[in-house]
Amino acid sequence: MHYTYQDIMELDRIDRLKIINSITGIKPANLIGTLDKDKTTNLAVFSSVIHLGSKPPLLGFIARPRSVDSGHTLRNIEEMRVYTINHIHPYFTKEAHYTSAKFNPSISEFDRCGFSEEYIEAFEAPFVKESVVKIGLRLKELIPIPLNGTTLVIGEIAHLVMPDTAMEYGDMDLEQLRSTGISGLNSYYELKKIAQYPYVRAEEVPDFDKIKISE
Template sequence: MKLNKQEIDTLEFKFKINLINSITGIKPGNLIGTVDKEGNENLAIFSSVFHLGSNPPLIAFVTRPSQEVPRHTLQNILETSSYTVNHVVTDKIVNAHLTSAKFDKGISEFDACNLTPEYHPEINAPFVKESKIQIGMTLEDIMDVKANKTKIVIGRVNFLHIKEEKIVDDQGNINLSEAQSAGISGLRSYYSFQNLATLPIAHTDNIVVSEK
């Protein structure tokens, strides 16, 4: 398959959406938990969570345009400035995927999708009890992306709960296979992770490459 800009632009819509969502490869699967000022819980799956910096510890995600479809996650974050990021675990991918349905605001995706809210006093938002890696976030900034009217939501990591000791090594590296974390390709394909190697830091004076 070879496609130029014009050919990409004229692809059948659903085919193009699936194709462009998949070409970057496997992305992390995360459930973002929020609550509004009235205490209504919300949970939504995202594949756009990414590391933005370690000092200060910043994580960001992309939310789609909200002009036509209400974005309860974004609305709740704007109200409370608190939210959680929770790794999707491989034995709950169906439950996690179902949170992408367009539930009414008064319906909790935790209840509808059979996932368990869990609270820690440090963050005023629900975590996902089934997740082995839970991250508590406080809103720092929101950036508008003019090209497609999306928003990049930037938050600071203010709480971290890693539920099993074997998930993180003595140097702070996370083992995603031990965490049973799931990845997402496109909009509906889920993957498990296998650690292929942990390599030393590369330096120009010790470059050794395998043969082609």
């Protein structure tokens, strides 16, 4: 199977969305929690959260074009300057997925989809109580992407909440935390740790044979 740019652009809209959203591989599954000035909360599923740096601790995610941002996540972040990112776990992937519905702005996805709000003192944005890993962020920068009307939202971590047992031998064990991943628009995956290697220094790289691909 070989698609050219023209082939991709001529695909049915949903087929194109599913293919292009899947070819990057498994992406982190998160719920982003926000609220507006009237204190109405909002919750939306995202698979575009990325690490941007650790000093300062920055995370980014891509917000859809404003014309289709029915969840009002971007608007709320602009207004309140705070938001949360919460890992999705296997026992609530269905509820998390349905936060993507186009609800009326007056309806909170927390209530409609069965989630509980949780708060940290002096931090207004709602966390997902059911999540094991929760991150509270303060907005640092919004970078418009003119090519497709999306926005890169950059936040600085103000709060990081996770179990005492989350770190194993200096690394976060996402399998033990049962964090999930997303492929495409609607497929959810559990993560399985398959290996752990040391920090790489050029002089310590082994001599490798050519990788053999099974027929």
